[in-house]
Amino acid sequence: MAVTYTAAVNVDGEGRNGGHVRSADGLLDTSLSLPKELGGAGTATNPEQLLAAGWAACFLGALRRAATTRKIRLTSTTIVAEVTLTHGDDGEFSLSAILSPTLGGVDQATAAELAHAAHQICPYSKATRDNIPVTINATAA
Incomplete structure (x- = not known):
């Protein structure tokens, strides 16, 4: 590689x-x-804000790539990324994330499909897969 x-x-x-x-x-x-x-x-x-910013920017790029591959024209893309730091009863810290992209120019089913596809190709999503809980909440604008 x-x-x-x-x-x-x-x-x-x-x-x-x-x-x-x-x-x-x-x-x-x-x-x-x-x-x-x-x-x-x-x-x-703080580190959680930096991770959220990087992940959100990368995820939007992955969304646009997924749309282009499928010949879907997006009229707008925005995302809110929430990275949460939790402190368990065992004293250990861990992370979770919620990615909420809003896609213009598509219906809700297509927005959800593109978000799922982006989650498969985004390097940040790949790096965190099966390591932290991630929720994807796609919305059509």
Whole structure:
């Protein structure tokens, strides 16, 4: 398999609680902060937001690819990605996700079909498959 692209990111400091993240090319350069819900300041982004953003962007690309493959013209695409951090009774943390794409120019059945197809081809979905619970809620606009 040929390498297409590698993202390199450095995180320093306290990681998710007061750390700083910077990509090798400098395009991503931001601080990290624990959300208020976890007792932090909530003044900067956090790993769950970064994962949700990356996954959502990748998933929309996969949706457009699935539509193109099927010769379906989408008039619009948006998505809300929710990544939830949970803390179990055993003291361990885990993740779950809800991906809610809204697709314009198609009916509800087609929106659901395209979302299912996108979930099969999206690299983020592949990476998390059978590792975390994922719910897909597609809606036709």
